[in-house]
Amino acid sequence: MIDLNSLTYFKKVAELQHFTLAAEELRVAQPSLSRTISRLEQSLGVQLFDRAGRNVTLNPYGEIVLRHTNRILQELFDIERELADYSDQSHQLVTLSLYAASKLFPQMVTAFKHKHPLIRLKVIQESPSPDVSEECDLTLSSSIYPLSSPNTITLFAEDILLALPDSSPLANRPFVDLIEVSHEKFICLHKGKSLRKITDTYCQIAGFEPTVVLESDSPEIVRELIHAGIGIAFIPSITWRGMETKNLVLLPIHFPQCKRYIQLSWRSDGYLPSAAVIFRDFMKEYFRDFRKS
Secondary structure, three states: OOOHHHHHHHHHHHHHOEHHHHHHHHOOOHHHHHHHHHHHHHHHOOOOEEEEOOEEEEOHHHHHHHHHHHHHHHHHHHHHHHHHHHHOHHHOEEEEEEOOOOOOHHHHHHHHHHHOOOOEEEEEOOOOOHHHHHHOOEEEEEEOOOOOEOOEEEEEEEEEEEEEEOOOOOOOOOOEOHHHHOOOEEEEOOOOOHHHHHHHHHHHHHOOOOEEEEEOOOHHHHHHHHHOOOOEEEEEOOOOOOOOOOOEEEEOEOOOOOEEEEEEEEOOOOOOOHHHHHHHHHHHHHHHHHHHO
């Protein structure tokens, strides 16, 4: 029998590809979960998984069912959100995945809350699973190229600079080619961070892989470590512009021309709450003025 419970269980098993782990997350007994999936398969007349013990892999039939399951569950989620949006506009909630420009975010939120004090914001910086990010109304991220689509705009571009101690032999140069620092030790963001992916790509374009001696996303820690001679670092010129640069030099990179683009995306499928539309439009205007200033 196909019901919401069986589809929810199926989705979780498909995500984790493991019955025991799925049962633990769903807080149900593993035999009960297995029976539910078996009944679903009997109702549909096909096997949805290739099984190897408790590990499972979606087969082509399962992929079809998962695609429809995601839409069905999203529609139910949207029904609840739209009804809540309509019936109680004083408690509207916007969820945002924040993967870039976090240093600028507090000032922007302060300006937004002055205009819309009743709209609540839920910010997710480290998404534990793809589903969490997909369910967010808005996403602020960065990329190595400008993106444009019906549900994505580029808010602004910024140069990526090299931060060196002022004692460096390169400190008095007007700019530097990235290959010139290929022998240096680097202080970088953690692997997986969007800025780290971008700077690693630029190093590959220049023809080397950076030697990373320390990973940190704190501007204060990065500044002190550079000053101490531990390494050099890539610094976004705008989003990290409040960073204290005493005893440091920020050098433009001549080749490759290192930039990143800050993007705002919103959900293309399903219902986008009115509060999310308000916040999206506010961010567009805020960063339009930000570019001018």
